[in-house]
Amino acid sequence: MNLKGNIVFVISLLAILVVILAGILSSEALDRGSAWLHTEIISNFGWFYLVATFLFLVFSLYMALSRYGHVKLGMDHEKPRFSYFGWASMLFAAGMGIGLIFWSVAEPMIHYMSPPGYIEAGTPEAARFAMLHSFFHWGVHPWAVYIVMSLCIAYFSFRRGMPPLISSCFYPLIGKRIYGFPGYCIDVMAVFATVFGIVTSLGLGAMQINSGLASILPFEAGLFSTLIIIAVISVIFMGSSIIGVDKGMQIMSKTNIMLAVLLLLFMLLTGPTTMILNVFISTVSDYITALFNISLTTHPFTGQQWTQDWTLFYWAWWISWSPFVGLFIASISRGRTIREFISGALLVPTLLTFVWFSVFGGAAFSLELGSSAGIAAAVAQDVSTGLFHLYSFYPFSEFLTMLTVVLLVIFFVTSADAATFVLSMMTSRGKADPPVGKKIIWGSTVAATAAILLVAGGLEGLQRMAIAAALPFSAIMLLMCFCLFRGLRYEFRYERNE
Amino acid sequence: MLQRAAVKISLKESRKRLAELFDFLANFGTREIHLIHVLPKISTQQEDIEEKLEKISKDAGYLGLRVQTHIRCGHVPVIVNEVAEETKADYTALCWISRSLFRTAMFGHTESDILRLSNIPVFIFNPGLFKSANGFEQVMYATDLKDSDAAVLPYLVDRRFTAKKLYILHVGERAPDPDTDEIRRKRVLDSLHGLARACSHAYDTVQPVETIGSVNRQIVKQAAMHGVDLIVVGKSERLDTVSQVVGSTAELLPHRAGRSVFIIPVICKLPAQENRQGYHLQ
Numbered sequence: 001m002n003l004k005g006n007i008v009f010v011i012s013l014l015a016i017l018v019v020i021l022a023g024i025l026s027s028e029a030l031d032r033g034s035a036w037l038h039t040e041i042i043s044n045f046g047w048f049y050l051v052a053t054f055l056f057l058v059f060s061l062y063m064a065l066s067r068y069g070h071v072k073l074g075m076d077h078e079k080p081r082f083s084y085f086g087w088a089s090m091l092f093a094a095g096m097g098i099g100l101i102f103w104s105v106a107e108p109m110i111h112y113m114s115p116p117g118y119i120e121a122g123t124p125e126a127a128r129f130a131m132l133h134s135f136f137h138w139g140v141h142p143w144a145v146y147i148v149m150s151l152c153i154a155y156f157s158f159r160r161g162m163p164p165l166i167s168s169c170f171y172p173l174i175g176k177r178i179y180g181f182p183g184y185c186i187d188v189m190a191v192f193a194t195v196f197g198i199v200t201s202l203g204l205g206a207m208q209i210n211s212g213l214a215s216i217l218p219f220e221a222g223l224f225s226t227l228i229i230i231a232v233i234s235v236i237f238m239g240s241s242i243i244g245v246d247k248g249m250q251i252m253s254k255t256n257i258m259l260a261v262l263l264l265l266f267m268l269l270t271g272p273t274t275m276i277l278n279v280f281i282s283t284v285s286d287y288i289t290a291l292f293n294i295s296l297t298t299h300p301f302t303g304q305q306w307t308q309d310w311t312l313f314y315w316a317w318w319i320s321w322s323p324f325v326g327l328f329i330a331s332i333s334r335g336r337t338i339r340e341f342i343s344g345a346l347l348v349p350t351l352l353t354f355v356w357f358s359v360f361g362g363a364a365f366s367l368e369l370g371s372s373a374g375i376a377a378a379v380a381q382d383v384s385t386g387l388f389h390l391y392s393f394y395p396f397s398e399f400l401t402m403l404t405v406v407l408l409v410i411f412f413v414t415s416a417d418a419a420t421f422v423l424s425m426m427t428s429r430g431k432a433d434p435p436v437g438k439k440i441i442w443g444s445t446v447a448a449t450a451a452i453l454l455v456a457g458g459l460e461g462l463q464r465m466a467i468a469a470a471l472p473f474s475a476i477m478l479l480m481c482f483c484l485f486r487g488l489r490y491e492f493r494y495e496r497n498e
Numbered sequence: 499m500l501q502r503a504a505v506k507i508s509l510k511e512s513r514k515r516l517a518e519l520f521d522f523l524a525n526f527g528t529r530e531i532h533l534i535h536v537l538p539k540i541s542t543q544q545e546d547i548e549e550k551l552e553k554i555s556k557d558a559g560y561l562g563l564r565v566q567t568h569i570r571c572g573h574v575p576v577i578v579n580e581v582a583e584e585t586k587a588d589y590t591a592l593c594w595i596s597r598s599l600f601r602t603a604m605f606g607h608t609e610s611d612i613l614r615l616s617n618i619p620v621f622i623f624n625p626g627l628f629k630s631a632n633g634f635e636q637v638m639y640a641t642d643l644k645d646s647d648a649a650v651l652p653y654l655v656d657r658r659f660t661a662k663k664l665y666i667l668h669v670g671e672r673a674p675d676p677d678t679d680e681i682r683r684k685r686v687l688d689s690l691h692g693l694a695r696a697c698s699h700a701y702d703t704v705q706p707v708e709t710i711g712s713v714n715r716q717i718v719k720q721a722a723m724h725g726v727d728l729i730v731v732g733k734s735e736r737l738d739t740v741s742q743v744v745g746s747t748a749e750l751l752p753h754r755a756g757r758s759v760f761i762i763p764v765i766c767k768l769p770a771q772e773n774r775q776g777y778h779l780q
Binding site: 160162171487490 | 673
């Protein structure tokens with residue numbers, strides 16, 4: 001094996017193994033250390049996350065609306081590799097997917113029962129606040145974060161002919177040093193954030209699938225069944241990853257979106273349709289009106305803890321996921337113009353997310369406010385059961401639960417598949433078709449780590465480590481915006497003579 | 499074209515420094531100077547000022563320069579530029595006075611304002627601490643490879659411009675990818691060699707220098723690295739938004755250069771008959 005060509009692979013794999021070993025041998029120490037780091041970062045740099053995320057949104061809008069909007073992410077003659085439907089499905093599957101299913105009922109209910117101090121819990125005002133902030137956390141901001149990352153990678157890779165790596169975006173700033181130590185550092189950090197993020201997602205998500213299955217099948221949810229779920233999912237996602245993005249990932253994402261839309265329509269038509277539509281329209285209106293206000297509010301006088309626990313946690317989480325989602329989205333967006341890419345990535349998933357939250361959140365609120373169905377109480381007891389509790393008030397509840405578990409599994413597989421692909425690409429100097437051996441190594445590492453940490457404890461510690469990685473990454477992403485701007489300005493100034 | 503100079507005199511300059519300036523100007527090919535002193539208001543010390551100017555005039559006269567003095571009232575930068583225009587001066591010369599950033603921000607910088615308002619070349623005399631003041635061996639022309647070349651080159655190839663070595667520097671912007679950057683670099687070097695050929699007859703050596711980075715910082719760095727005595731730059735009137743706020747490269751350069759700077763506005767076109775040496779841009 002050529003060491004120089006695999007330096008990012010070797011360093012990141014060794015470093016990750018060391019951290020995981022620390023998690024296994026001393027999960028308490030990892031938990032304590034990561035909790036301290038997480039608290040310090042959120043308390044002291046929370047404002048920075050808010051400003052950075054808002055700037056990413058402004059930058060995305062500027063790029064879409066400015067003269068740079070018609071620049072193609074590829075050569076001028078290139079056409080998009082995937083259809084609109086395939087592209088949007090994969091965008092959604094990689095970027096949101098499982099989290100949306102997990103939180104669609106739970107988040108509005110939690111905000112309803114535990115809003116910040118200046119709102120009384122369990123009131124209509126709290127319900128309105130809950131829906132608005134669910135939209136806020138899952139709306140345009142996360143996509144702006146992903147857009148910045150993927151736009152930069154796509155521009156420098158497909159238009160400027162550099163390898164699809166995060167370090168490539170820094171050429172205008174540091175020149176050929178991207179092939180040296182600074183470039184390796186950036187790529188290793190991206191691998192870190194991706195592995196930690198996907199490991200914790202796989203571990204925690206497997207627990208949710210387990211509890212969903214246990215509610216409809218005759219078995220007790222336990223550690224062993226969770227490990228079996230991890231093993232099954234790992235086999236599927238590694239198989240899909242080996243088949244390639246064109247086939248495995250695209251087919252699964254399309255299937256999933258169709259299943260999700262079917263589920264959505266069923267819930268809309270059999271549920272309180274008028275209430276759901278009212279919730280959708282009024283929350284969209286609230287969201288648009290309050291967008292600027294809530295984007296930059298840390299609530300320094302009251303409710304700051306709530307902002308830190310929710311908004312800042314989300315922002316850090318989206319940023320820590322951005323290397324992997326951004327790289328993946330970039331790799332499927334070749335041939336689209338900047339305007340097409342941003343408007344598609346900003347509007348389509350956001351709209352689907354809003355409809356999803358309105359349908360599930362609206363249905364939950366209708367039952368909670370109308371007949372005190374106890375959904376909020378169930379969520380308070382176990383966050384992962386909120387959606388399944390809602391189904392118990394609907395016809396074909398067992399079928400709906402099964403369908404949701406299938407959705408969870410496929411969303412999980414698509415996310416893990418994308419992560420394996422991206423990890424292999426990042427550690428193969430940006431090869432568009434990374435070696436199968438690396439896919440297997442990363443897939444196995446992720447699955448084994450999730451299983452081991454589930455047994456030994458330390459999954460949440462690892463999640464906090466992933467979030468801690470968001471701090472340097474937000475600075476890196478701001479620099480990426482600058483580099484992209486410089487790259488485009490150069491193109492317009494010297495190559496197009498405009 | 500460098501025969502007649504308008505020299506701003508604040509009377510805070512030491513006689514030694516002024517003598518060095520006049521010596522430098524004489525080597526620059528200057529034959530006639532107009533000493534301009536601007537009073538903020540009618541001063542009771544007018545006679546004293548006249549006397550001091552008289553002494554300065556005598557010092558300049560010893561070097562073979564024809565001298566006229568002008569004492570006016572008003573806003574210093576505006577008056578200096580007005581007198582320079584009235585007297586049909588080929589350029590304005592002044593001794594650079596360094597001030598702290600705070601002082602400049604609070605009270606402004608007269609020399610900087612003269613430079614900003616001037617439509618004719620401005621020579622900023624700042625020989626530095628350890629430099630010989632009465633001539634220049636090495637000159638650096640910092641080109642943007644745009645419209646400034648047409649205005650600056652006639653001065654560089656003028657026979658009165660008696661330096662031995664000329665560096666032609668271009669500070670560019672790194673291209674977004676290595677391949678394009680290589681093409682950019684090659685194109686820049688081709689242009690610089692073209693300029694070098696156009697100037698080669700006027701100097702013993704002409705050396706193109708290509709670099710990337712912050713324009714101001716790189717000019718200062720390269721000038722220090724090559725130990726040049728004089729930096730020559732063009733001054734464009736077409737400024738981007740940032741330059742309009744913080745000042746153009748030409749306006750900022752004297753603050754950091756630590757050596758003499760000759761700034762030629764792009765709008766300052768040389769009459770055709772003055773171009774005695776002739777040059778060709780590639």
